[in-house]
């Protein structure tokens with residue numbers, strides 16, 4: 528766990544200890560919140576799991592949904608969440624659940640829990656994952672570092688070398704390399720990770736096949752009650768790092784492709800990675816021009832009435848694998864961590 532996660536952990540505990548999730552609500556809680564989830568699956572045994580923030584267990588999802596119900600909050604579809612934003616706040620606090628990328632475990636492990644609680648959910652599908660052509664580069668990086676005892680890479684800013692013999696070495700190397708590559712143009716990130724994956728004998732397409740839903744299942748899901756399919760680009764790029772024409776095609780063509788494959792209207796969009804370095808005001812404008820009813824980022828925060836004017840830059844809150852506790856869920860639903868994080872600012876949509 529890095530410093531930022533330690534800080535959040537401490538904030539969640541402090542909020543729980545002081546009961547601030549109750550008395551602080553009036554200050555920080557919005558009209559509702561959109562939650563971001565990735566993988567939902569049983570705990571895995573390995574100690575080197577650098578992407579585990581993307582993983583929660585079915586038991587934690589069950590507890591979180593039970594807690595949301597016990598608070599008397601509404602579990603709503605994304606469509607309903609967007610509708611409620613444009614109405615005055617007369618209704619109960621609402622929670623919309625969104626899952627990114629299109630992972631197999633969402634159907635196997637999350638869906639039964641969601642159905643048990645009568646919770647609608649949105650799955651943001653990257654068409655290139657269903658096609659087996661896009662790359663789960665963060666997973667390739669994890670698997671390569673898991674397999675290799677040491678790594679060397681030549682990068683434009685100079686060579687990167689690290690021992691990766693022990694799990695703690697691996698964790699350190701992953702963090703360092705991940706953040707170094709995130710600062711580079713995406714082509715450099717992808718080619719560096721390809722290089723490492725080749726050294727480790729990792730087959731990128733096999734990882735996508737192992738993790739991601741095929742078209743056949745997506746077609747069945749698209750017609751299922753309570754399920755909304757949204758778009759998440761063609762190839763999962765960090766849009767803000769690319770030329771406008773490329774970003775526009777990724778946004779609009781993913782919608783066209785999903786509508787053609789699934790035969791349902793696609794009205795909502797999620798920016799891959801979704802932080803300010805990956806989704807900028809230019810991209811918000813592109814998603815709006817493409818005709819989406821809403822587009823969601825990963826900028827953390829609750830939904831406030833002002834977001835009705837920023838429907839293509841909506842914040843979300845991650846149900847994070849590093850914080851699978853009731854205290855964390857209560858804190859996230861209170862809005863306080865984001866109020867503190869955003870220093871009292873409710874809408875964060877700038878560049």
Ligand SMILES: [Zn+2]
Nearest residue numbers: 627628799800
């Ligand atoms: Zn994604």
